[in-house]
Amino acid sequence: MRHTISVLVENKFGVLARVAGLFSARGYNIASLAVSETLDPSISYMTIVVEAQDEKILEQINKQLNKLIDVITVTDFTKKAHIDREMVMAKVEYSPKDKAKLESIFDKYVGKIIKAKAGIAIIEAVGDQAQIKGLLEQLDKFGVKELVRTGRLAIAE
Amino acid sequence: MTGAEILLESLKREGVEVMFGYPGGQVLPIFDKLYDSDIKFILTRHEQGAAHAADGYARATGKPGVCLATSGPGATNLVTGIANACMDSIPMIAITGQVKTFLIGNDAFQEADVTGITRPITKHNYLVKDVKELASTIREAFYIATSGRPGPVLIDIPSDVQLADTEFIWPEVPEIRSYKPTYFGHPGQIKKAAKLISDSKRPILYIGGGVISSGAHKELRILAESLKAPLTWTLMGIGAFPGDHELSLGMLGMHGTAYANHAIMESDLIIAIGARFDDRVTGRIDAFAPHAKVIHIDIDPSSISKNVRVDIPIGGDAKNIIGELLEQIKKAPDTTEWLKTVELWKKKYPMKYKDEGKLKPQYVVEEIYNLTKGDAIITTEVGQNQMWAAQWYKYNHPRTFISSGGLGTMGFGFPAAMGAKVAYPEKLVFDIAGDGSIQMNIQELATCVANKIHVKVAILNNGYLGMVRQWQELFYKRRYSHVAITAPDFVKLAESFGAVGIRVTKKEEVRGALEKAAKIDNTVFIDFVVEGEENVYPMVPAGKAINEIIGGLA
Numbered sequence: 062m063r064h065t066i067s068v069l070v071e072n073k074f075g076v077l078a079r080v081a082g083l084f085s086a087r088g089y090n091i092a093s094l095a096v097s098e099t100l101d102p103s104i105s106y107m108t109i110v111v112e113a114q115d116e117k118i119l120e121q122i123n124k125q126l127n128k129l130i131d132v133i134t135v136t137d138f139t140k141k142a143h144i145d146r147e148m149v150m151a152k153v154e155y156s157p158k159d160k161a162k163l164e165s166i167f168d169k170y171v172g173k174i175i176k177a178k179a180g181i182a183i184i185e186a187v188g189d190q191a192q193i194k195g196l197l198e199q200l201d202k203f204g205v206k207e208l209v210r211t212g213r214l215a216i217a218e
Numbered sequence: 219m220t221g222a223e224i225l226l227e228s229l230k231r232e233g234v235e236v237m238f239g240y241p242g243g244q245v246l247p248i249f250d251k252l253y254d255s256d257i258k259f260i261l262t263r264h265e266q267g268a269a270h271a272a273d274g275y276a277r278a279t280g281k282p283g284v285c286l287a288t289s290g291p292g293a294t295n296l297v298t299g300i301a302n303a304c305m306d307s308i309p310m311i312a313i314t315g316q317v318k319t320f321l322i323g324n325d326a327f328q329e330a331d332v333t334g335i336t337r338p339i340t341k342h343n344y345l346v347k348d349v350k351e352l353a354s355t356i357r358e359a360f361y362i363a364t365s366g367r368p369g370p371v372l373i374d375i376p377s378d379v380q381l382a383d384t385e386f387i388w389p390e391v392p393e394i395r396s397y398k399p400t401y402f403g404h405p406g407q408i409k410k411a412a413k414l415i416s417d418s419k420r421p422i423l424y425i426g427g428g429v430i431s432s433g434a435h436k437e438l439r440i441l442a443e444s445l446k447a448p449l450t451w452t453l454m455g456i457g458a459f460p461g462d463h464e465l466s467l468g469m470l471g472m473h474g475t476a477y478a479n480h481a482i483m484e485s486d487l488i489i490a491i492g493a494r495f496d497d498r499v500t501g502r503i504d505a506f507a508p509h510a511k512v513i514h515i516d517i518d519p520s521s522i523s524k525n526v527r528v529d530i531p532i533g534g535d536a537k538n539i540i541g542e543l544l545e546q547i548k549k550a551p552d553t554t555e556w557l558k559t560v561e562l563w564k565k566k567y568p569m570k571y572k573d574e575g576k577l578k579p580q581y582v583v584e585e586i587y588n589l590t591k592g593d594a595i596i597t598t599e600v601g602q603n604q605m606w607a608a609q610w611y612k613y614n615h616p617r618t619f620i621s622s623g624g625l626g627t628m629g630f631g632f633p634a635a636m637g638a639k640v641a642y643p644e645k646l647v648f649d650i651a652g653d654g655s656i657q658m659n660i661q662e663l664a665t666c667v668a669n670k671i672h673v674k675v676a677i678l679n680n681g682y683l684g685m686v687r688q689w690q691e692l693f694y695k696r697r698y699s700h701v702a703i704t705a706p707d708f709v710k711l712a713e714s715f716g717a718v719g720i721r722v723t724k725k726e727e728v729r730g731a732l733e734k735a736a737k738i739d740n741t742v743f744i745d746f747v748v749e750g751e752e753n754v755y756p757m758v759p760a761g762k763a764i765n766e767i768i769g770g771l772a
């Protein structure tokens with residue numbers, strides 16, 4: 062099962078390597094990882110989506126992260142009210158005659174065309190996991206050529 | 219001051235009296251300052267020797283050990299020693315030279331990404347790129363290495379930083395917002411644990427190295443005696459409680475005593491202190507101690523509930539928590555029946571070996587005990603020698619048994635003995651060694667002789683990589699694949715280094731040789747030519763429940 066956790070870390074050289082190294086050394090899978098500075102530039106915020114079969118593994122991940130000297134706090138969002146969002150950009154097959162059909166998707170689903178030229182349209186969307194999934198299913202009908210995702214961002218409510 | 223001067227001044231202020239190491243191009247500025255320093259420097263013959271010696275020094279004293287090496291190959295030679303200290307939670311500071319800051323990342327001569335290489339085997343590490351941060355980094359490094367669950371910390375210092383000048387400011391003990399070890403137990407948990415203890419009928423104390431690093435041996439003894447609960451320990455816990463005490467069951471696990479393994483399997487309450495339920499201890503995990511509730515006391519929260527289900531986790535320092543428990547336990551459990559049962563197991567399954575035929579390695583270890591009465595410091599190599607040293611010598615004091623537990627590093631014992639002897643020159647220090655292991659860091663013989671670090675090495679020479687041979691005998695149909703190992707003539711070898719060599723082949727010669735070795739004011743190698751195919755028993759095969767014991771039984 063996938064769990065979202067956030068980690069506040071010292072914004073120092075090598076910290077990302079420590080966190081990533083911990084996951085690989087202990088055989089935990091990272092589904093996605095997003096990092097950036099916080100309001101306090103000495104601190105970075107990481108949103109990590111992990112694959113953990115059971116509670117015990119999740120508890121270990123939590124404890125092992127806390128053991129890293131540069132980790133300030135770890136928050137497990139599994140049982141905590143939070144909002145999460147992910148941004149995607151997709152290149153889909155496109156010809157001007159499809160324009161209306163493509164745009165009609167966005168009546169029901171998140172997303173918009175940010176660039177379109179003969180052959181290719183680039184779609185951008187921000188949403189929660191269900192919204193993104195719904196959008197991608199619709200886009201599939203047009204033929205998705207390329208897809209990039211930021212990974213999940215989460216913030217406590 | 220220059221970076222090199224700041225380093226040495228900071229080490230002095232941290233109370234460092236001795237360091238072990240080896241010079242090279244990227245630590246020249248430090249060595250130039252060492253020339254005038256009153257910190258004692260021991261030049262080893264290999265950086266691995268320096269790391270293990272610093273580790274041995276730390277295990278013997280409880281103070282952080284310090285080692286120093288140059289960049290690239292010097293630093294990578296420290297790696298095994300650092301990993302070894304990390305697995306056993308030993309406070310150590312490793313200092314490495316690095317290529318100049320502007321060359322980092324250029325594949326410069328003797329450059330290695332040492333902070334990258336050592337990240338997973340240190341408690342923490344630093345690359346100091348600015349001399350202004352050097353003093354505070356060293357302060358922080360010592361604080362991290364010695365607090366909470368101790369461990370090795372590496373400081374990588376580029377040679378231009380060693381030469382750069384800045385004002386020396388010795389900072390206060392650092393406040394690290396992201397690192398706050400817990401030292402005291404949660405009062406609610408302690409109360410619950412106290413009640414569980416009072417209500418138990420078959421309690422057992424299961425002790426690990428955490429009791430020794432916390433300095434909790436006195437408190438442990440009070441606890442054990444007031445509960446009248448039997449104790450067993452891990453390899454790392456040896457010495458935390460007197461081995462000759464009536465409540466002591468010795469070591470448990472794969473080569474533990476049968477009575478310790480039966481006792482923990484039949485117990486109804488395990489009080490685990492500073493131990494981590496390693497697979498060598500629990501055997502098949504789902505069959506481990508089926509009737510027992512578990513109280514787990516550990517300074518490292520990530521050690522709790524990692525391997526076994528725990529009923530009452532208590533995070534904190536062993537010494538404090540035992541003290542808090544002693545206050546909270548209102549009524550000691552009645553263990554009369556339980557102790558009788560344990561006594562029966564002790565009678566039924568005593569530790570034994572067949573003392574006939576060729577000289578037996580167990581006998582040699584027993585004689586070392588008889589000679590020293592448990593007052594020596596014993597280090598071990600890895601393999602059968604290590605298990606026999608654990609089984610056949612009674613350790614009555616903490617920090618007198620020094621052995622590579624978690625990593626199981628052959629070649630550890632000899633340099634570790636050197637470190638312990640440097641810490642306690644007046645004490646007798648024995649390395650109980652195997653003929654294979656001793657060849658892994660044998661170059662340190664030169665260090666011992668040159669610096670008059672007169673350790674005594676008892677080689678249990680069985681002509682084999684014995685522990686591997688034992689597994690091949692038992693589990694691979696005696697197909698001995700590359701386990702017969704040749705060795706030099708250890709007597710001549712010792713002599714060629716300026717040490718003393720003695721060969722012993724008969725039982726009658728053992729005591730005399732040991733006495734002679736103890737008296738000689740020199741490093742001594744005793745080559746005990748022992749039975750080649752002796753096995754370590756009792757034994758629980760890997761993956762079996764720990765009461766499924768083979769061999770060595772009545």
Ligand SMILES: Cc1ncc(C[n+]2csc(CCOP(=O)(O)OP(=O)(O)O)c2C)c(N)n1
Pocket residue numbers: 599600601602603604626627628629651652653654655656678680682683684685686
């Ligand atoms: C550095 C290292 N390499 C390999 C091993 C695997 N190993 C464990 S015990 C052992 C044999 C040790 O032989 P020896 O030192 O002669 O000890 P004995 O078991 O014969 O007492 C080996 C090879 C190890 N523990 N450490």
Ligand SMILES: [Mg+2]
Pocket residue numbers: 652653654678679680681682683684
């Ligand atoms: Mg051997």
